[in-house]
Amino acid sequence: MLLEGVSRTFETEPPVRALRQVDLTVDEGDYAAIEGRSGSGKSTLLNILGLLDAPTEGRYWLDRADVLAQSDSERAATRARRIGFVFQSFHLMPHRNVLENVMLAGVYSRMPRGERIERAESVLQRVGMTHRASFVPTQLSGGERQRVAIARALLTHPRLLLCDEPTGNLDSRNTATILDLFDELAADGLTLIVITHDELVSRRARRRLVMVDGMLSEQPRRLDEPA
């Protein structure tokens, strides 16, 4: 993944320059945390990385493809098959149970129906939520909801997992469970980019990036930290 001189300006009054000349290279299997103050442009960057938004300036290659030159449906297909999203507010469908929520990711990736159930059961097992498969989201705790959302993101075997403050609504114990899960996923070779305010979260990542007023910089790893 390669970003070159990416800027994003919102044409509001006055215009907001949310990203300014961001350069970023992320290798396959990287585990990066992005920190920064509120309003610094972290979510904006993540949306661009996830092909949900387009920069006003700059270039972006994903898997050696110039994704900005692609059509809406080509980018949608890339999101469906290569990219998983995890949000602070979970975004689970309230009227559907855990299994159905997870299987929803299979609809737009054109996963065969038979495969969807099997795959959903296996990712639910992975996040340890098999015993809640028939519950609806309102019957789950925050940590459980986030694990279901992660299971949904993993359904289609994505290569890139983008997480926007995944532990923002969770207590420390639930946070620890999610972070253990991230460690396992990173160990399996999944590329992870996690936005966070939480020192605890960013310390677990292999790379730490800091966003200040739309500008991104790499923070050198401190010596006392585990590699």
Add this chain to the structure above:
Amino acid sequence: MPALRAVGVRDLLDEALASVLARPSRSALTVLGTVLGICALVATLGVSTTAGHQIVGRLDELQATEVVAEPAGGSGFGAPPVSELPWDIEDRLERLNGVVAAGGYANVDVGDRLVSSFLIERLTRDLSFRLRVVAATPGLFEATRSTLSSGRTWDAGFSEREDRVAVLGRAAAERLGITDVAHAPAIFVGDEPFVVIGILDELAREGDLAAAVLIPEGTARGLFDLGAPSRLIVDTELGAAPTIAAQAPLALIPNDPDQVRVTLAQAPRGVQAGIESDVQALFVTLGLVALLVGGIGIANTTLVSVLERVGEIGLRRALGAGRSEIALHFLAESTLLGFVGGILGASGGVIVVVGFAASRDWVPVLDPWLAPTAAVGGAAMGLVAGLYPALRAASLEAAEALRSG
């Protein structure tokens, strides 16, 4: 590079169905307007076809297809008419478009001759009867929609050869004690013998001929005193009677058509049908208005649902839905609502038609395409109603949708 793809039809329908069922009471209320509209339309059209078929049922149909021609009555009291009705009725009338059958008859003046089934008339006066003898053309039987209980009728050949054959009306046959023609029974009009070749069962028209002895017109002219036909009966196709009535005089007496008096059995339902068509127009209008309101209802609910479900739209985009798939999803939802409304409305309409027909002992008559067309019409309306909300949903920016959801 991922190939371009569209979400499967089954997935699309499943997703739409799940969304509609997630809010059952709202969906039910939304569909209500469509149900009422389609129901009113199907019921109105069904009731009017049922009533229409009832109007052309039995008696009404008989009247609506009958034309009777008679001599106009001469130029003065007692004076013979200037022109008389001809006997070659079939030749003249059956070539008119819309004529099913035509025939005529006249009473035969048989003086004081009695009719008997025995030759020994003079010895046994008690078994001889004063019966009406009628000369008729072969088309009369079909034109009066007669049925035979036995035997056959004659054709033009019998008349030309002046064959001595007779067909008896039911009452005449009873008096003469003849029940069937298996052994070619004979009757005598005075001294003149005739072979009975048929016995009539029912005459739908000209029922008083049941008491008569009918003989071919040619035969009658050869034996007795026979004038011009006194009554001509025409059986027409449905709706052709007025035209035939207008054309018949000229066809019968081209140089003096005024000598023909034509009577057309006035269909008594004419006025009523006019009223019904006004009522029908009113109900169709009400149905269309209800349907329009139903469509607006679906459009409104779908739009509200788009605005409420911005977060869900963002999520679907993140999971890999393109703008077109978002549009299709909401179109499928509104089409589904319209389709369900169409099915329920069509079913309700059919129930109304059947109930209405049952309450009047009528046979319900429905165009078999009406109900399916109504259901598809409901779906089409739902599709149109969903266009604007679907475009709104598709135009949302994924990132913003996710943030505000």
